[in-house]
Amino acid sequence: MMTTPTAAHAPGTGPSPWNLPNLITVVRILFAPAVLVLLLVDVDAGGAARWWATGLFIAAMASDGVDGHLARSRGQVTDFGKIADPIADKGMTGLALIGLSVLGDVWWIVTILILLREVGITVYRIVALRAGLVIPASRAGKLKTVVQSVAIAVALSPFALHIGWMRWTAWVLLGAAVVLTVYSGVTYIVDAVRGHRQRAAGTDATGATGASGEEGRA
Secondary structure: OOOOOEEOOOOOOOOOOOOHHHHHHHHHHHHHHHHHHHHHHHOOOOOHHHHHHHHHHHHHHHHHHHHHHHHHHOOOOOHHHHHHHHHHHHHHHHHHHHHHHHOOOOOHHHHHHHHHHHHHHHHHHHHHHHOOEEOOOOHHHHHHHHHHHHHHHHHHOOHHHHOHHHHHHHHHHHHHHHHHHHHHHHHHHHHHHHHHHHHHHHHHHHHHHHHHHHHHHO
16 A cells, blocks of 8 residues: 655644643653663563563553544544654654663664664654655555554563463564565655656646646736
8 A cells, every 4th residue: 555645734733732642752752761660670580670661662652553543533543643653652662762772682783773773764754844854654564554563562572581382472463564674665765756747747737737728827
């Protein structure tokens, strides 16, 4: 499914960003550094701090669907939410992966590949928004987020520290997450470029039509 850029709301139009869905998104963003701190405090002991880190991560990723559903059902979808929501996802997955890599539970190459894609696409989204475009997540991107979330949740779980098959499961899921991360990033860029070209072609066609109309009236 192609990701097509859409026009952002003009300043002063659309729903107010001060709403419950955006509040939930902001809380999810704040959970990210808490997960990192709890991981580093635990230091692979598999104690209470590690369990809290796992619980906060799962709660934050699960609530992703909650704020989105509330925003759509209440007609409170905002440009802020469209940008802040993926930032919450990427901040949580990014800091969790960094913490796991610092502890030696996840290879740094996995964390680096995922972070490069996530940061790059997020920066592009912000630049596009400033240009008046909002680029929604594609199906591949959403699938990638689900696989990433499950993989990191398994890797965060204290069970992965002590049970061999849980550790292997985490590695397999992380491998799948890397493949989907790279694939969705490439398709995202390709689709976004197509969308920009279509928008530019539509603008040129509108300009040409307007010019013809002016010549007809001359």
